[in-house]
């Protein structure tokens with residue numbers, strides 16, 4: 364089988380989704396060897412290779428057809444979809460299935476002691492986030508005008524630095540918020556890991572492997588339930 368007929372799957376290189384995603388592929392029966400540069404894994408018993416990248420790059424790699432599949436959080440997928448839309452580009456990736464890990468929520472959090480009734484409490488305020496498009500939609504749908512401060516990380520320290528009044532960030536247990544004297548006020552979006560695929564027609568052989576893989580994932584997830 365030549366190289367182009369092997370499925371290329373993008374996974375997060377190092378982070379919250381990495382271990383679960385590799386574990387999922389292993390449970391689907393994939394045996395792989397890791398490349399010397401640690402950037403790829405090569406399937407030994409399936410025509411499937413894994414490319415390790417930053418999670419934020421995964422939708423783009425699938426969009427550009429560099430990878431056939433990608434595993435990434437719904438939060439990243441939705442943010443990318445909206446950012447493409449605002450630039451007038453149609454998103455060329457489709458959500459194939461959601462997975463049972465990476466569960467978290469994108470929430471508005473407020474400094475301890477700050478009053479928050481509902482989204483109207485955000486009116487005229489500054490809100491720091493790494494998800495400006497999802498937050499903008501949330502505000503638009505509630506008819507709230509507020510200033511969105513886009514940060515690439517460490518959003519939770521923005522109120523202490525005086526950069527924002529509130530934040531909109533990912534939360535799972537809430538311990539990071541507590542450590543930063545913030546409390547969760549409202550959920551903007553629920554998230555979990557999901558598989559996306561390129562809608563560019565792939566070969567029949569690849570299509571069959573995608574089908575086989577998603578069937579196996581379905582089976583693995585049902586066993587765990």
Ligand code: ATP
Nearest residue numbers: 375378379380417418419436465466467533534535
């Ligand atoms: P990268 O270096 O790949 O850009 P990152 O710092 O953006 O990594 P992680 O913190 O590893 O990403 O989170 C990856 C994904 O895990 C998130 O986009 C989200 O879908 C999911 N996730 C689950 N729980 C949490 C949480 N408590 N905080 C952040 N992300 C979470």
Ligand code: ZN
Nearest residue numbers: 417418419420
């Ligand atoms: Zn990231």
